[in-house]
Amino acid sequence: MSEKKDKKDRVLSIRDLDISFDTSNGVVKAIRGVRLDLFKGETIAIVGESGSGKSVTVKAIMGILASNGHIDNGSITFFDEGKAIDLVKMKPKDIRYNYCGKKIAMVFQDPMTSLDPTMTIGRQIMEPILEHLKVSHQEAKNRAMELLELVGIENPQKRFKQYPHQLSGGMRQRVVIAIALSCDPQILICDEPTTALDVTIQAKILELIKDIQYKKNISVIYITHDLGVVAKVADYVAVMYAGKIIEKGNIDEIFYDPRHPYTWGLLSSMPDVDTDSHRLFAIPGSCPNLLERVEGDAFAPRNPYALKIDFKVEPPIFDVGGQHRVASWLCHPNAPKVEMPEQLRKRIDKMLKEVRG
Amino acid sequence: MERTPLLEVTDLKQYFKITRTYTTKAVDGISFKIYPGETYGLVGESGSGKSTTGRSIIRLYDPTSGSIKFDGKEIGKKLSKEDKAYLRMNMQMIFQDPMACLNPRMKVKEIIAEGLRIHKICKSEQEIDEKVNAILEKVGLSKEHATRFPHQFSGGQRQRIGIARALVMNPKLVIADEAISALDVSIQAQVVNLMKDIQQELGTTYLFIAHDLAMVKYISDRIGVLHLGHIVETGTTDEIFQDPIHPYTKSLLSAIPHPNPKVEKTRKALTYDKNKEGVDYTKGKIHHLSDTHYVLATDEEFAKWHG
Secondary structure, three states, X not given: OHHHHHHOOEEEEEEEEEEEEEEOOEEEEXXXXXXXXXXXXXXXXXXXXXXXXXXXXXXXXXXXOOOOEEEEEEEEEEEEOOEEEEOOOOOHHHHXXXXXXXXXXXXXXXXXXXXXXXXXXXXXXXXXXXXXXXOOHHHHHHHHHHHHHHOOOOOHHHHHOOOHHHOOHHHHHHHHHHHHHOOXXXXXXXXXXXXXXXXXXXXXXXXXXXXHHHHHOOEEEEEEOOHHHHHHHOOEEEEEEOOEEEEEEEHHHHHHOOOOHHHHHHHHHOOOOOOOOOOOOOOOOOOOOOXXXXXXXXXXXXXXXXXXXXXXXXXXXXXXXXXXXEOOHHHOOOOOOOOOOHHHHHHHHXXXXXXXX | OOOOOOEEEEEEEEEEEOOOOOEEEEEEEEEEEEOOOOEEEEEOOOOOOHHHHHHHHOOOOOOOEEEEEEOOEEOOOOOOHHHHHHHHHHEEEEOOOOOOXXXXXXXXXXXXXXXXXXXXXXOOHHHHHHHHHHHHHHOOOOHHHHHOOHHHXXXXXXXXXXXXXXXXXXXXXXXXXXXXXXXXXXXXXXXXXXXXXXXXXXXXXXXXXXXXXXXXXXXXXXXXXXXXXXXXXXXXXXXXXXXXXXXXXXXXXXXXXXXXXXXHOOOOOOOOOHHHHOOOHXXXXXXXXXXXXXXXXXXXXXXXXXX
16 A cells, blocks of 8 residues: 555645634634645545544635634645645635635535525536536536436436435435536545435445545545444544544554554444444543643543643654554653553454454 | 333324325334333434334324323323323433523523423422432533533533433433434443443333434344334344344445444445335234344245345
8 A cells, every 4th residue: 555655646735734713712723733645546534523623624625714713824735737736825715716616626514505405406516517617508517417427316317407305315415426526626525424314325425435536536535423434435544633633544554553542432432233342432521622722632631541741741743653643642662551442452353353254 | 021011102103294185104003112121222214203203102293093001001192181291200302412402591400400390399499409419410410510501511411411301300211312313422422321321220211213223232122123114123132133134124234334444345235225125014014033023024025035
């Protein structure tokens, strides 16, 4: 995997990104020093609880931050046919005209709220094509039909003239994906694309996105809190907590060799159909309030393995081999050796056995 | 096993008249029993009628037909005043969205104490205070929280308030309608553990409605799989997970994502289309595989699926 990556092109790189929001209660530091790279044809999953800053990160990429939010520091570089463009330095208006929807497209959580109930499906798909690609009406229509077929909607002629309320939830999400793909984007951002859908349909939508990604060779960023979804689609995983990426690595490193106690907690709190244990592991407490200044490691108060230094100094990012990076003092060479919880160890052993056997 | 069920639902039907000529059959003749102290999980996709079932049982709707026996009393028909009071005190519900189900203008203490006041259970204000504080402690909040408003809490804490409100009446049956779906993964685990602890301590019975089969497995003793208003398969948790018969159950099980990337990447979920397979639920009969495990199918279907 890694040797292949060197040949691949970078399409997006985020460096030391800081974003804060002005609220009536003070300044909320929602994103603190995020660093991330996206390569062509690769799928990244950003995992975290609500409020950990995963949506804010991608909204910054799209230039659609809320009006009280601002980028304090860092860069978001988009590589467009060899040119490097810093999206942070651009005006939101310019991003909207040239990139948002055209080269970087987004699929939102709830298909009912992202579609216009008063427009036919066909017109909604044609809208970005006419806006961005400057083609004739007939060409746009043909393209829209192709897209409907691509996302697996049967009988596109009939669906073209229908309204969103006439479609089921899964169908609507397919239409949203068709709109996102309408201008052949290089990056597709999926913000919890399946949370509002049923389990049975969820799997189909994920398979569809994967299929299209393979056909068109685009890069995908998933935002999700469901580790099952991550396991299904991602090549590379970034775990976020309180506005920071606390662990990142390729999928095998994160799932079979997690190092950060928060990742341990996330993995073990996920119910597993195969285990017989009668008690779920739960991470105690809840997310910190980012209005207050975070002293040391933000996760320390909830961390049973926290060291003294965790409460004082923020951990730097440690390289633990491969593509695996961890922001935890436990990975410091002088730190005491701490093993992951027994229950999780067993589960991972079992998963590895399943793979080999 | 001579146990008397706490709740016995027989051939419950709940129709909604949409227009003069069109009626939605949300729940179309389902039967199940829940025994004291156990957790019965009801799973199915959206639109399968699982929430409607819960709401009909607690009589937020008037059932079209069928009988609901709760603790020996018939509650599926028109209720007498005494039965209604009994039902309201002994059956409680936890709702899906912890933000929407708490009145934003009431303090936590008033939210929890509302039922106590309406049914005049406590004699003095002091007794109410004691009860509210005790229940807050039980769900992992402290008594300082009683004077706050719902918006001052996080999602997980709000769901705890919802649970406290249900439990303060000391109910025999709690209906949890997607009680954890709106919460974060790590918080879901906290709430599920809390519900389990309370069950062990107080012997509460749960009807647990959810679409997430993996979570249902953790909490349920028995599971009923609901599809389009029919229970297509029911059995103990082990029977459903180890030996599913109905293709719909199989497709639901196969849709559960596994946190194992190497396996998950190549796995394809099974699909089930009732019309393509030509299954008509109204024609099906109940086929028993064991005392607790049965499937809704015609004879040919049963032979095909089971073989």
